[in-house]
Amino acid sequence: xxxxxxxxxxxxxxxxxxxxxxxxxxxxxxxxxxxxxxxxxxxxxxxxxxxxxxxxxxxxxxxxxxxxxxxxxxxxxxxxxxxxxxxxxxxxxxxxxxxxxxxxxxxxxxxxxxxxxxxxxxxxxxxxxxxxxxxxxxxxxxxxxxxxxxxxxxxxxxxxxxxxxxxxxxxxxx
Amino acid sequence: xxxxxxxxxxxxxxxxxxxxxxxxxxxxxxxxxxxxxxxxxxxxxxxxxxxxxxxxxxxxxxxxxxxxxxxxxxxxxxxxxxxxxxxxxxx
Numbered sequence: 001x002x003x004x005x006x007x008x009x010x011x012x013x014x015x016x017x018x019x020x021x022x023x024x025x026x027x028x029x030x031x032x033x034x035x036x037x038x039x040x041x042x043x044x045x046x047x048x049x050x051x052x053x054x055x056x057x058x059x060x061x062x063x064x065x066x067x068x069x070x071x072x073x074x075x076x077x078x079x080x081x082x083x084x085x086x087x088x089x090x091x092x093x094x095x096x097x098x099x100x101x102x103x104x105x106x107x108x109x110x111x112x113x114x115x116x117x118x119x120x121x122x123x124x125x126x127x128x129x130x131x132x133x134x135x136x137x138x139x140x141x142x143x144x145x146x147x148x149x150x151x152x153x154x155x156x157x158x159x160x161x162x163x164x165x166x167x168x169x170x171x172x173x174x
Numbered sequence: 175x176x177x178x179x180x181x182x183x184x185x186x187x188x189x190x191x192x193x194x195x196x197x198x199x200x201x202x203x204x205x206x207x208x209x210x211x212x213x214x215x216x217x218x219x220x221x222x223x224x225x226x227x228x229x230x231x232x233x234x235x236x237x238x239x240x241x242x243x244x245x246x247x248x249x250x251x252x253x254x255x256x257x258x259x260x261x262x263x264x265x
Contacts, residue, residue, distance in 0.1 A: 014242075015241075018241050018242060018245060020245070020249075024206060024209065026241060027206075028234040028235065028241070029234070029240065029241035032238060032240065032241075045183075047199050048182065048195045048199065049179060049182065050199070050202060051195055051198040051199040051201075051202040052175065052178055052179060052182060052195070052198075053175060054198075054201075054202040054205055054206070055198050055201075055202065056175045056178060057175075058175050062175045062176070062179075065175070065176055065179065066175075066176070066179035066182075069176065069179055069180060069183065070183055077176055077179075106257065106260045106261070107253075107257065109256070109260060110253055110256035110257040110259075110260055111253055111256075113223075113252075113256045114226075114249065114251075114252030114253040114255065114256040115249060115252065115253075116213075116217070116223070117214070117217055117220075117222075117223035117224070117226035117227045117230070117252065118226050118227075118229075118230045118244075118245070118248050118249060118252060119213070119230075120210050120213050120214040120217065120227045120230075121210075121226065121227040121228065121229065121230025121231040121234075122230050122231075122234060122241075122244075123206065123209055123210040123213065124207060124210035124211075124214070124227070124231050125230065125231045125234040125235050126206050126210075127203050127204075127206035127207035127209075127210060128207075128231070128235050129234075129235065130199065130202065130203050130206065131203045134196065134199045134200070134203065136196070136199075136200065140196065140200050143200045143201075143204075144200045144201075144203040144204050144207075145204075146204070147200060147201050147203070147204020147205070147208070148203070148204040148207040148208050148211065149204075149208075150204065150208075151204050151205055151208030151209075152207075152208035152211045152212055158201065158205050161201050161204075162198050162201040162202065162205075163198075164201075165197040165198055165200045165201040166194040166195070166197040166198045166201075167194075167197065168197045168200075169193045169194050169195070169196040169197020169198065169200070170190060170193050170194045170197065172193060174196070174197055174200055
């Protein structure tokens, strides 16, 4: 019995069911479990793999694969990604039928309005979690705040900005 | 992405890679936070919604409550409040 693999699968399958607002809202829980409880990776590594998955094309929940890889190699990566996708996928299929047919009904609207703000709080908590792990200098924190404002107030493509910030990191400005 | 990740775990002791990744992380933090603000903007005049945003944030970050518990408490509460509000507005 491969225990790391089993614990990767069971954790991400559970997380999958809780990912309201997408995988970006489960980052605090992922960090709590993978970094603080299981010590699968360090906080700095967690921040780094988050950055890698944000800066590259493809779904942002690929962070799950990278954590799985760190724990149990290539099979860990595959298992983690499947565990993150399948339960949520099945749940979606079961719910979406009822959901689409109930569009406009009172409970449908209430569920949407009620869950929206919670998802927003969790997404903000995700950004915060990464910032905590990254251990930034004050110039780094300032740059993160500026990037937040920039991406919030404009619809600029984030990739060139990420590359630019990578450059700033390289020359040790942030 | 996976190949990059594998390369990362094999090479992340290299200081230059650390520096570059730290920079990219800064922008990635900005991206995540901006997503929250962009979506959250529509709630800026809705006091109840702001309260739930704050509650979800504080519970996860300050109190470090497991996500399952956060959702188990906040989601039904938010749902009931919205149901009541909808009923009141139709009466």
